[in-house]
Each structure stands twice: as C-alpha cells, then as structure tokens.
C-alpha cells in the first residue's frame with residue numbers, strides 16, 4: 001500500500017470530522033441560499049432540456065494547485081464562474097453515462113466564514129491558525145458561490161502552504177556517531193519511534209546503536225530491546241534506577257569505538273517533576289559533550305497527535321527543557337485531532353521530520369506537506 005493511501009485511510013477520523021464540517025457549510029445553507037440548492041433528487045425544472053445538461057467537471061478533476069515552498073499566502077486557483085448553478089439531476093441519458101448531479105453551491109458570506117472558522121477550530125487547528133486559514137480561504141471568494149469541494153481544495157492548499165517550510169527530514173551529518181536525543185512525555189511514542197527510526201536507518205545501510213536512557217521504567221527498557229531486536233540494532237541498557245547520563249556516556253563510547261553512524265538515546269518523560277527531568281536531560285547532554293562537544297546533533301521531540309492542543313503546551317515545555325531541533329508526530333491514525341499539526345507548524349515553525357500512523361515498524365514516514373494536507377481534508381492525491 002502506498003504511504004499516501006495508508007495515511008489517507010488511517011487519518012479517516014481527522015478527515016471525516018473536517019470533511020463533514022465542510023460539507024455542512026455548504027449544504028446547511030441559510031434558507032435563501034438553500035432555495036437555490038435543492039436536493040439533488042429534485043425533479044429537473046420543466047424548462048430544462050430533457051437531454052443531459054452540460055456536465056460541470058468536478059473540481060477534484062482540476063489539476064492540483066502547485067504550491068511552491070516558502071511563498072506568501074496565495075489565493076487558491078480561481079473557482080468556476082459564480083453564476084448560480086441549477087442543481088438539477090442529469091437526464092436519463094446522463095445517468096446512463098454515469099453523470100452525476102452538480103454539487104450544491106452556497107454564497108461565501110460572513111456567516112459561512114464564521115462557520116468555517118468553527119469547523120477549523122473543532123479540527124484542533126487552534127484559534128489563531130484557524131482564523132488566519134479561514135481568512136485566506138475567504139479572500140477572493142466573498143460573495144461568490146462555492147462548492148464544498150472547492151473549499152476542501154482551498155483548505156488543502158492553505159494547509160500545505162503552512163506545512164511546506166517545516167517539512168524537513170531529519171538532517172544527517174558526516175559525523176560519527178551522529179547523536180540523536182529523543183525526548184517527549186511518557187507514552188508519546190518515543191520508544192516506538194526510536195525502533196522505527198533504527199530500522200529505517202539500518203535498512204539504509206547505517207550502523208545504529210540505541211541507548212535505553214529511560215532507566216526508571218524496566219518495561220520501557222524491555223520494549224526498546226524488543227524494537228532493537230526487530231530492527232537488528234544493539235540496545236545498550238543499564239540497571240533499573242541507575243543514572244541515565246552514565247548510560248549515555250557509555251553508549252557514546254561504545255558507538256565511537258564501533259564506528260557507529262548513529263546513536264539514538266531514549267529518555268524518560270516524567271513531566272510530573274520538571275526540575276528533575278530538566279536536570280536529567282542537562283546531565284545527559286553535559287556528559288556526551290565530553291566525548292563530542294557538538295552532541296547531541298538532533299534533539300527530537302516526540303508528540304502524540306491524540307493529545308490535540310496539549311501538544312502545543314508540550315512543545316513550550318520541552319523547548320525550555322532541551323534544545324529541541326525537530327518534531328515527530330505519532331498516532332495520526334485513529335485520531336480526529338490531526339489538525340493540531342497545522343497549529344504546531346504555524347506557531348513554532350519547528351521542522352517536522354516524520355509522522356507515525358501505526359504501531360508497526362514501517363508505520364513511520366517522512367512528513368510530506370501535500371500528502372498530509374490532502375489526507376487531512378479527505379481528498380485524493
């Protein structure tokens with residue numbers, strides 16, 4: 001299965017929620033508009049020819065807008081003319097030819113803008129981002145009659161435009177070992193992500209060492225060992241409750257001695273005591289710098305998409321605890337809160353290196369802004 005298909009299938013909760021909201025924007029039009037949008041089952045007006053009416057190409061068939069990276073807000077491609085479209089169903093011939101009724105249209109007015117803002121906020125985009133995205137979609141459309149598909153396309157283009165600058169794979173340096181510190185709250189998916197990353201780097205011909213730095217949870221260490229053996233990568237462990245910094249130091253030495261390309265260091269995520277956690281992370285960094293003053297070369301913050309807006313607070317906190325260089329968003333499958341990624345990109349501009357859409361070893365993918373945007377709004381590629 002292609003990753004886009006997997007992404008789209010698994011992000012169904014996010015896209016369903018957004019999609020339903022967007023459809024309702026047009027279909028639940030006020031009475032005056034609704035009168036111009038009779039349900040598709042309405043008998044065609046007598047004045048219409050009995051033969052099939054001209055088929056309006058579905059908007060989805062219009063070539064996908066190319067959104068160049070790093071551009072300022074662009075109005076999405078112009079929609080079809082604004083003249084009211086009779087929502088007549090096709091004639092018998094049309095139906096035989098598989099033609100479908102034209103999509104309902106509604107005038108883009110202030111009420112619709114407000115509803116659009118609400119739909120985006122409900123999709124976890126955050127208030128600020130939702131208002132800006134809705135305003136950009138409204139630009140050039142106010143007073144025009146639009147379809148839900150046009151709004152979906154416009155939203156996908158807006159989301160992709162916001163995500164484009166942050167979609168950057170984890171940088172690889174000509175450094176041995178390249179040290180990757182992985183941070184995040186308990187349960188966010190750190191261990192799983194380390195396993196998936198180790199497996200992908202290994203498959204790409206890199207030699208990898210994992211340090212099970214969450215020495216406080218025996219279960220976390222065991223879990224990492226399972227992932228390590230799946231990926232065929234050594235996992236260095238230390239007795240439960242021992243100093244994670246000392247393990248990190250040993251792991252650094254072992255990775256250097258064996259000429260490993262990458263050292264992935266797992267850490268504890270106990271936010272209950274931030275002072276302790278900060279001290280622990282600072283100490284890990286201090287000791288590995290004794291062996292390489294530039295380490296860690298990447299500090300990945302792993303976030304759980306199902307926490308929605310809470311992910312924003314986690315970024316704030318971890319940026320204070322560690323020098324976060326990039327994000328990995330897990331559990332985008334099965335959540336209706338995928339929109340939070342847009343809010344994260346808009347608010348922090350931190351690189352998003354990868355996304356997780358499942359618990360299997362190959363369920364981690366580089367972050368592709370267009371694929372994500374289209375999956376989020378429920379459009380095909």
Ligand SMILES: Nc1nc2c(ncn2[C@@H]2O[C@H](COP(=O)(O)OP(=O)(O)OP(=O)(O)O)[C@@H](O)[C@H]2O)c(=O)[nH]1
Pocket residue numbers: 184185186187188189190191192193214217220223268269330331332333334355356357358359363
């Ligand atoms: N559906 C889904 N589940 C995931 C994903 N990533 C991780 N998980 C699951 O989330 C749960 C927590 O993942 P862990 O990798 O153990 O998280 P952690 O941050 O290491 O947690 P601690 O070990 O408690 O610190 C596990 O059951 C994983 O299988 C994902 O992308 N999708």
